[in-house]
Amino acid sequence: TFPLSPRWKKEDVTYRILNYTPDMLQADVEEAIARAFQLWSSVTPLRFTRVYSGQADIMISFSSGFHGDFYSFDGPGGTLAHAYPPGSGIGGDAHFDEDENWTKFTTSNGYNLFLVAAHELGHSLGLGHSNVFGALMYPIYMARDTRDYKLPQDDIDGIQALYGHPKESAALPTTAFPPQEPTEMTPAEATTEMPPWEEPTKTTPSKTPVRPRDCDPHLSFDAVTTLRGETLFFKGSYVWRLSPYFSEIEHDTISSFWPSLVAGFDAAYEVDKRDRVLFFKDNHYWAVSGYNIEQGFPQPIQNLGFPTSVRKIDAAVHDENTKKTYFFVGNKYWSFNENTQSMERGYPRKIAADFQGIGHTVDAALQKNGLFYFFHGANQYEVDIKSKKIIRMMRSNSWFNC
Amino acid sequence: FPVVPEKEKEEMQFAKKYLENFYDFKEGKSSLFKAKDLNPMSDKIREMQSFFGLEVTGELNHKTLDMMKKPRCGIPDIRSYS
Numbered sequence: 001t002f003p004l005s006p007r008w009k010k011e012d013v014t015y016r017i018l019n020y021t022p023d024m025l026q027a028d029v030e031e032a033i034a035r036a037f038q039l040w041s042s043v044t045p046l047r048f049t050r051v052y053s054g055q056a057d058i059m060i061s062f063s064s065g066f067h068g069d070f071y072s073f074d075g076p077g078g079t080l081a082h083a084y085p086p087g088s089g090i091g092g093d094a095h096f097d098e099d100e101n102w103t104k105f106t107t108s109n110g111y112n113l114f115l116v117a118a119h120e121l122g123h124s125l126g127l128g129h130s131n132v133f134g135a136l137m138y139p140i141y142m143a144r145d146t147r148d149y150k151l152p153q154d155d156i157d158g159i160q161a162l163y164g165h166p167k168e169s170a171a172l173p174t175t176a177f178p179p180q181e182p183t184e185m186t187p188a189e190a191t192t193e194m195p196p197w198e199e200p201t202k203t204t205p206s207k208t209p210v211r212p213r214d215c216d217p218h219l220s221f222d223a224v225t226t227l228r229g230e231t232l233f234f235k236g237s238y239v240w241r242l243s244p245y246f247s248e249i250e251h252d253t254i255s256s257f258w259p260s261l262v263a264g265f266d267a268a269y270e271v272d273k274r275d276r277v278l279f280f281k282d283n284h285y286w287a288v289s290g291y292n293i294e295q296g297f298p299q300p301i302q303n304l305g306f307p308t309s310v311r312k313i314d315a316a317v318h319d320e321n322t323k324k325t326y327f328f329v330g331n332k333y334w335s336f337n338e339n340t341q342s343m344e345r346g347y348p349r350k351i352a353a354d355f356q357g358i359g360h361t362v363d364a365a366l367q368k369n370g371l372f373y374f375f376h377g378a379n380q381y382e383v384d385i386k387s388k389k390i391i392r393m394m395r396s397n398s399w400f401n402c
Numbered sequence: 403f404p405v406v407p408e409k410e411k412e413e414m415q416f417a418k419k420y421l422e423n424f425y426d427f428k429e430g431k432s433s434l435f436k437a438k439d440l441n442p443m444s445d446k447i448r449e450m451q452s453f454f455g456l457e458v459t460g461e462l463n464h465k466t467l468d469m470m471k472k473p474r475c476g477i478p479d480i481r482s483y484s
Binding site: 071073077079080081082083100111116119120128129131133139140141227228229230243290291 | 403404423453454463464469472473474475476477478479
């Protein structure tokens with residue numbers, strides 16, 4: 001609760017919706033707010049009544065930027081909404097940032113109004129923030145399925161500490177709108193035409209259903225790249241993250257970094273001067289900057305200058321000194337000039353012709369500490385960038401201190 | 403992920419604003435009883451890391467910054483509106 005535990009001293013609390021967001025139908029806004037109130041009334045003796053004029057205990061509004069209190073909104077993202085503890089005047093009021101995209105769905109393209117309203121109304125009733133991950137009153141927005149949403153126990157404990165338990169006769173909904181479950185829709189479901197990278201026939205199934213052990217002597221990788229000084233090793237949906245900032249290898253999944261990317265990359269490389277990493281899967285590629293996927297992607301690999309006969313890339317590595325990127329396809333490699341964004345003449349060439357001793361395909365490639373590392377199965381070749389000669393051979397997982 | 407170097411200053415400003423908004427951080431605020439208050443932001447970062455269950459280092463590492471950048475409610479975590 002807030003300091004001094006402010007609460008409504010009555011069980012009948014009124015609310016009024018002052019205006020609406022244009023992002024949603026008015027009926028959907030009203031339903032989201034009513035459902036949010038119902039969450040709290042179902043576990044307390046409180047009853048909520050909507051009023052349409054005059055002063056209500058809880059005034060609900062959408063606005064952007066400065067909106068008449070000391071806490072201006074900040075544009076898209078960041079702060080989504082805020083609400084005041086019970087009290088007169090502004091007390092209890094809930095404000096929603098109109099610069100956000102409000103939705104009744106649980107998607108990555110907007111914020112679910114029901115979830116945010118339920119949280120804010122918790123403040124309106126006297127609850128502060130909870131540090132219990134998963135609680136409704138946790139301060140961070142977490143998208144989740146709102147069908148049959150139940151108030152977490154931490155929130156129930158909090159609100160009942162202020163208002164007690166519901167009366168036996170109060171089992172019926174007390175809001176103007178009975179709770180209805182909106183139909184959830186994923187962005188993919190909302191799209192009538194499935195984009196090519198999501199067509200089942202073109203998706204390579206994950207190569208590894210279970211994460212291999214770090215020191216598995218047979219461990220191989222689909223792709224390896226640097227990213228802002230860290231090194232990421234990919235296999236199936238899994239990522240091994242080697243960072244100068246932590247002593248241990250971090251284990252992650254591709255979806256935890258880039259939820260919309262399909263797992264099972266074929267190749268990846270970083271152009272660190274542009275703070276950009278390119279990921280390749282089948283005949284498409286994506287550009288990311290940190291966690292953000294750049295707009296306009298995926299693009300077909302033919303946009304880089306590959307003929308249509310090339311259907312996928314095995315590996316890619318960028319040389320920051322020459323600004324060239326080498327793409328490995330079968331037993332050949334191509335050289336791409338990052339300055340001119342075009343393939344160099346005279347390519348493809350046989351890998352073995354220039355990189356003597358590499359007489360096979362390259363699964364993944366990495367440029368690190370001024371050297372190339374070519375991965376093939378459980379083996380890895382350290383290669384001098386200038387002379388293109390093999391310096392030594394190691395296990396692919398030599399980076400994991402096995 | 404770590405921030406790109408040219409963004410570091412910008413990120414520090416962002417973190418400062420975040421701590422001012424949600425953790426009652428006031429620049430220049432020092433305790434009479436503390437002889438050395440070299441980095442007043444560290445205490446607030448620790449407070450924030452502790453609240454979110456992050457490793458408490460007092461440093462603005464990438465996990466802390468990532469948490470600060472997540473969309474959230476505008477109510478402060480450790481004090482009430484005044």
